[in-house]
Amino acid sequence: MKLFKLATACALTLFMGQAALAAEQPIKIGFPIPLTGEIPKVGEGSKFAAEMLKEEINAKGGLKVGDKYYPLEFIYEDNESKPESAVNVTLKLIERDKVHAIVGPQSSRQAVPAGGVANDEEVPLITPWSTNPDATNGRPWVFRGAFLDPFQAPVAVDFASKQFKAKKAAVLFEVSNDYSKGLADNFKDAFEKTHGKGSVVAMESHGPKDQDFSAQLTKIIAAKPDFIFVPENYSFAALIVPQARDLGYKGPFMGSDAWGSAELFNLCGKDCVDQYFSTHYTAEGATGKTKEFIDKYKAKYGYVPDDVAALTWDSINIVLKAIQNGGKIDPDLKKQRTIIRDNMANLENFDGITGSMKFDANHDPIKCAVIVRVTDSGSFAFVESVCPK
Secondary structure (H helix, E strand, O other), rough: OOHHHHHHHHHHOOOOOHHHHOOOOOHHHHHHEEOOOHHHHHHHHHHHHHHHHHHHHHHHHHHHHOEEOOEEEEEEEOOOOOOHHHHHHHHHHHHHHOEEEEEOOOOHHHHHHHHHHHHHHHOOOOEEEEOHHHHOOOOEEEEEEEOOOOHHHHHHHHHHHOOOOOOOEEEEEEOOOOOHHHHHHHHHHHHHHHHHOOOEEEEEEOOOOOOOOHHHHHHHHHHOOOEEEEEOOOHHHHHHHHHHHHHHOOOOEOOOOOHHOHHHHEEEEEHHHHEEEEEOOOOOOOOOHHHHHHHHHHHHHHHOOOHHHHHHHHHHHHHHHHHHHOOOOOOHHHHHHHHHHHHHHHOEEEEEEEEEEEEEEOOOOOEEEEEEEEOOOOEEEEEEEEEOO
């Protein structure tokens, strides 16, 4: 009988505990990410990482804030890889869904305009993958999980100068994409600062819907560069590299962090083997909690997570850490959003799976970049790490 009473008491306590957990209102995080359009794999990786983290935390009863547990509710909106759609779905998350904070958009092309909306509406937003300075510049409500293009461009210049013994470079970029154009301009400035004015012998651009780059590549090849810098999303890189080979170009390519998708090799094949790009992390040689994340993700979804998945994981944890540091959830949504923003701004250090980082006054992280090589199996082999001086 005593055993029965004890079991009954335990069951009652468990029930009351679950009821208490369920009584708390959820913490809502919005994700305006590209689930369709030109970079759907970016949206997929972001959502997969977010769902994995949410399931882990909710399985433990929710996020502990003070002495209470709050369930997490993640709301995903498709920005269709378009700037105008990113603005619309960000407004929807703020006004209709009443989210506490926003993680995304990922690409600078969507993050720059959407960041302006979040800043105007005074909602904390962190873009995990955007590297264009305009995403955060002059916006106290906007944060970033990735390094900046003014840092990434000199990294590419230094590596290409050393690896290819390059004195002349060519650039092909998308003119309407803030990320691609901004990085191309940063690269040109950095390369000519190192090798002299005119050392970028070709600076060609294309539109967002172009599929044929033969005109631009013909001009580039005629200029005889030592390598071609392609600051493009993986989908464009996978078209540009094979077309250049078809036109007879045999030299190397250097890419940027937007090449870092599991789809790159599937779309580009052998033409992208032994080409290099800068990125935020690499699965090869990972240890500790980074390896733990990679192993869990691969077991759940069947492939190695892209850098955008890892950056999304870190960015969500930055938001959750800021919420926990508040010690309680204010029922006034406007006040709670302010608490989150203030606590994110006061996070002086964050030890993430993409490395340790410090945040500057503009809410941009100071962190290292990684150079990787595309292998013949489609993996990204670690070459070297480059940290800010």
